[in-house]
Structure formats: structure tokens, C-alpha cells
Amino acid sequence: MHEDLLKRHLELVIEANKTTNITRISSWEDGMVLHVQDSLLGLDALNACPEGRYADIGTGAGYPGIPLAIETGRPTLLVDSVQKKVQILDGFIEELGLDNVSTYAGRIEDLGREQAGQFAAISARALSKLSVLLELSSPLLKMGGRLICFKALVEQDELDHARVVGKQVGMELVDDQTYELDDYSRRILCYEKVAKPKLKLPRRTGLAQKKPL
Numbered sequence: 001m002h003e004d005l006l007k008r009h010l011e012l013v014i015e016a017n018k019t020t021n022i023t024r025i026s027s028w029e030d031g032m033v034l035h036v037q038d039s040l041l042g043l044d045a046l047n048a049c050p051e052g053r054y055a056d057i058g059t060g061a062g063y064p065g066i067p068l069a070i071e072t073g074r075p076t077l078l079v080d081s082v083q084k085k086v087q088i089l090d091g092f093i094e095e096l097g098l099d100n101v102s103t104y105a106g107r108i109e110d111l112g113r114e115q116a117g118q119f120a121a122i123s124a125r126a127l128s129k130l131s132v133l134l135e136l137s138s139p140l141l142k143m144g145g146r147l148i149c150f151k152a153l154v155e156q157d158e159l160d161h162a163r164v165v166g167k168q169v170g171m172e173l174v175d176d177q178t179y180e181l182d183d184y185s186r187r188i189l190c191y192e193k194v195a196k197p198k199l200k201l202p203r204r205t206g207l208a209q210k211k212p213l
């Protein structure tokens, strides 16, 4: 484990958070568990993805994208629509010397149009419900590529709806693991792109989250 880099990233996040709100987790202790350790729970899932580019969509302060990029060395793109957050991320990448990591300041849907089918792996944490994540990630993934969803509790309704939407967008559940992290129950669900979407994706920017399928 690259402990020094992971800790330095958290230090930078806590420092930046004093002036710009990039995360609601502000203490070192909580950050080590809820940011660093939680992100690393996705390591096996990322290693199980085909080789190739990885994107963390809705990355915020760089979780889980930066820890997973540090640990795997994969070519990584951190995606967030808030320009200010992306500027801060660019500073982190430079300070940490992460040659394999770059950023995209913009919406996931726009990236989906510009870089369709270019990613082997995508992660998303605290972004949207499962069905929305499937819709947003399908255009970005190459066939056989995977979406890794970091979740806490998932209601059966959400899972059932994701199965229905998955059929529309060509994504299928391939792995579902539950972890205990201190007092928190965490769940990592992986979906694989198995077919072309049955509808034209991405839909108009904003629709996936405002008017979900």
C-alpha cells in the first residue's frame, strides 16, 4: 500500500476543505475510514475490470478515484462538473506527482459524447441511484468494461429498478459484495457492459439525473 501518498492526499483534502467545501468529512479520523479505507474496498473490483482507462465520475475531492489510481497505477480520469473542485484536484495531482491521473471539468454526459466507449472501468460513489449510474456510465464503457458502484444500504426497489434499466442500457450485475467498515455497512456492486444500449445515449444533458429512466 502507498500509505504516504494516501495520507498526503487526505491532508491536502482537509486543508483545501477549510476554504472550499469539497467534502463534508473534515476530521482526519473520519477521513481515514470513510474516504481512504472505503475507497480501497474497491480495489479487487477495479483489478477485475479489463485493462484500460479508468474514470471516477462525480469524484468530488478525488474519492474513490485518487486512492484507486495510486494503488493500481491505471490511467485515470477524475470527472466533476464543478470547475473549482477540478482546479483543486489538479493541484492535488501535481503535489502528489500522479503521472497516471488527469481531470475532466464537465458533465459526465458530455464526456460520454466526447469519449464514447473509451473506458474499461468506471467508479461512482455518493453520486446517484444505481439506475442513473448505469445510464451515465454505459456510453463511456467499452464492451466488457465495468461500473463499480460504492453504496451503503441499497433497497430492493433500487436494485430491481436497476435490473430493468440495465436491460435498456446494456448493463448487467456481475458482482455484489458487502463489507463492514468500523460501524458502517458498505456494499460494492459491479455492472458489466454486455450489449449496446437500446436507446440513444447519452440523453440530453441533465435528463439522466432530473428525469431518470
Ligand SMILES: C[S@@+](CC[C@H](N)C(=O)[O-])C[C@H]1O[C@@H](n2cnc3c(N)ncnc32)[C@H](O)[C@@H]1O
Pocket (backbone or CB within 6 Å): 023, 057, 058, 059, 060, 061, 062, 063, 064, 079, 080, 081, 082, 085, 106, 107, 108, 109, 124, 125, 126, 127
Ligand atoms: C456527493 S459528491 C461525491 C464525491 C465523491 N465521489 C465522494 O464520494 O466523496 C458528488 C459529486 O458529483 C458531482 N456531479 C454530480 N452530477 C454530476 C454530473 N452529471 N457530471 C459531473 N459531475 C457531477 C458533484 O459536483 C459532486 O462533486
